[in-house]
Amino acid sequence: MTTGRQGHVSPDLASRRLKGLKIERLLGLVPDSTPRDLLEIGCGSGGISHYFATHAQLKFNVEAVDVTDSRKVGDGYRFQQVAGTGLPFGDRSFDVVLSNHVIEHVGECAEQLDHLREIHRVLRDEGACYLAVPNRWMLVEPHYKLAFLSWLTPALRSPYLRMAGKGDFYDCVPLAMSEVERMLREVGFTYRNVCVDALRETLSIEQPKGAARFLRHVPGSLWSMVRPVIPTLIYVVTKAPAFRRHT
Template identity: 35%
Template sequence: MGRDRSAQLEYSEFQSAMLDEAKRRRKAAKIIAVLGHFLGRGDGDGKGVLDGLTVADIGCSAGFIADELVNAGAARTFGVDIDVPGLRKAADRFGERVVFVCGDGTALPFPDGSVDVLVFNHIYEHVVDPDAVVAEMHRVLAEDGVLYLGLGNRLGVMEPHYKLPFLSYLPPSLADRYVRMFGRADRYYERFRTRRGLRRMLKDFHVWDYTFPVLVTPARFAGSELFPGVVGRLAGAVLARLPRFALRALLPVVPTYLWVATKTPRRPAGPVLPRPPEPVRTP
């Protein structure tokens, strides 16, 4: 809170991953597959998962994920961000299919209860007040709506943006020195939370955890980008054989959580999985 993050108004200009189209579309495939399972929609290829729904990607940057949400059948798709260069690129390519809005996540441009599906994928660590953004998403989400969340974990060993081990563990002043020492950035702006902190952040939602289902069955969830190639297959095979208590013991240090949240109690409607999603919390 209070730290200057004005550089992130042009985040896509210094984080090239935001413009990696192939990678962003792979992430979108995973998001759509998770939503499809939770909603009990689609046949596994992403088609029809969002048929007839109003969808918004909060933190859309250059718009690749928003474009894939259209491909999944969304009736109306919005992309919201403060990354002006990213939004320009998005509007140039996808403006006829997606409505892009330059807006703050703490004041979303939607009426109460008007959005059926919200996507908030690896965004919370970049914003000044993530609790206020989550509260605003709760306001605009329909009573029977669904919120997809990709959430980085402060206790994940390798920091995902700058590829420096234990960076997110450090207090701000030391983290700034660390990224400067390795020439990654002038300052470290991102602020991650632990699993406990994320649960508090989602205190008004009912939440289901899809992290291990995606890792154990990556083909079902287009999740190979989490651990690509042989490493991914081995990780999935090992996790599939671990007992439930061992998986739960790993949860505090998993680098990324994949959660689905709702305002009212709902259960995943998709088929039974080798490692089914588990509830994280209820209000």
């Protein structure tokens, strides 16, 4: 049985452009006369790094890293291949750091904490990180398209995967909301849960008509009730005390 972790790269560059737009809106990024420094960890196909590096209004010097080179587009940004969770950059090097569906791939709890510690180290004091994590309590696991896969205990996940003919080893470690927030506090981050805002932005960008228009007007109090089971947990993460535990 193999226990290697796969990249699970999304090859759809059009979807990466839309994801970049959503990240831009959630982080509240606006034009600035001085170029800022942005790092994408786990850039995959390179679509998001390319989006920010070639943005018509926003000025970014973009660095991207990944453990494999699976890029479909490489224009406008610098790329380095890395091993493990360590980042080849100095302390406080970046104004913006993106970790989009990366933490579930880096390993177990110790490696996940290392991933967050490295983000904390390279992020500038007034910077911001976009952190997206698949929710353990999502109904359908997105990498293998199996219902309730991540609900199982770790010991049962790989047998379920094999029984379904989807692979030999479940190589992801999704997290519940309480686990993500505990890790963020342990590392010393402050954070804002933007799951509901992200869902609204996704609907606004990808499905502006029909049912999506109705859902965008659902009161926030109702969205808050389902926040713990929203498929993707999304946070704006900073070092600023004013953000602490604001959900």
